[in-house]
Amino acid sequence: MSRYNDIDIQRWREYGDIYTDSLWIIEKRDNSGAHSGHYHGNFIPQIPHQLLTRYTKSGDWVLDPFMGSGTTLIEAQRMNRNSIGIELQRDVAVEAYRRIITEKKENITSKIIVGDSRSVDLEKELQGLGIKKVQFVILHPPYWDIVKFSEDANDLSNSKNLNDFLDSFSAIIDNTTKHLEKGRYCAVVIGDKYSNSQITPLGFYCMNLFMRKNFILKAILIKNFEETKGKSNKHAIWRYRALNSDFYVFKHEYIIVFKKQ
Template identity: 45%
Template sequence: MMVHYQPLLLPPDENQPADDAGHNGSRPAKTTSFSDIDLNRWKEYEDVFTGTLWLLGARDKTGPHVGDYWGNFVPQIPNQVLRRFTKAGDAVVDLFNGMGTTLIECRHLGRHGIGVELLPQIADKARHRIAAAANQHDVTTTVLVGDSRSPETAGRVRAELAALGKTHADCVILHPPYHDIIEFSDDPADLCNAPTLESFLEQFRQVVLNAVDLLADGRFLALVIGDKFEHAQLVPLGFYCAQVCMEAGLQFKAINVKDIQGNERGKGKSENLWKYRALRQGFYIFKHEYIMLFRKPNTSKSNGVSDGSSREHES
């Protein structure tokens, strides 16, 4: 059984040798404005990714995590994102909540979570699943039923943030439908039902603009997305969506490539058929998706590192 919920605030190491300045493991933590990771002890975070190739292995099924919903991403993705780009007590917003994977990880890691789900029946299931997750940090997790494109829904998210004593989210996660690859519903507001690629991207743009407005300056947005085939050619959906994020004013920080082998639903049962189609039609079978990281620009001019005595912000 995989157990990956490691505390990011490591205890002092009394055996750590003093450095040239005479400091040892009991010195104040050196952290950034967006993470609890102690940079003085960076070597000890062996399971926190800094490379762009994410080989996560099998889906984590600890606690209430279950991979029974089409399009449900693996829990290791929000776990890594939250550990790199949030602090304890931060507020995380997921505008495509689905079955609540992000909010379950929020409970495990001590972050408040607000999810938005279009479909009421999925939101109900997500609430029950999230409630089954341990909440030893006593954080608040809320699932709203709404359309992430609409200003009204963004206003409801902002009200939930205000109830937490916050004006903005500290991290936003987006895992939209990969256009029409999976039909999640027949609701015309569902992005999977966008009639054209152009329509999909315009509707996604509306979500991103809400996300940027909700996100605090200097904080991060994660986009989980993949590409697709249509009319016998590759549609680079991930890069089109990245362009939307950049046009909304976000800084493009990273493209991480995640191996999806073993995490797909259905395709594994017909691998031979897919191989035959690939050989006949001249394409390659998707074995990856993207975790793209963006940052909202910060007007502050400091280096974003704190030695424990003050909070500074990175430009």
């Protein structure tokens, strides 16, 4: 058995449902049970599901500093992983809690913290939970200001410019991954931004932050992004605009995986 997952490599032929390609084409969102697509800017449950399968073991602790609707925590609980979610907006955290407890498991902890992930005292929180480290961190930040999540000045989607956004994201990488066990993994899920006729490659900027902090780059995965709330039923107009101008219609997001040395 691996040190960081429950995959029995002797039985590798039986794991047909685990993605090993760098291109993730996912036709349909998993909307089962507590999962739902109600939260604008959430990710599909298959993303944490695949990452937790590959990079965590049963009983491990997973940290998500951009919890939103709690997709990671719901999936972690189902997979017998403990989890900690941090969310800036209290009402969003309350709604996530309401969903998570509908699938509550006795022996699994799903801890929710309302606060700013740059400054939450995780040392204290981990002590309170009786643990020293977490075994996986998944970061799904706002894609800068593409979707505005709140009026709160601490919300990364209200960053005034790209440097502010990257500084805040960098602070969250530091405040969370210092509690990640050495030799374990973390992942960022992010898309790029197109405005004023140019691309801001948020994915690459964020990847660089991790690399400058000496994380080992393990994977750059591309996930398709077929139906978004903003683009649904508007394929023709987007195609027309792309052909009439000099851009391509975004159909992908990045899932970038790193290992802590």
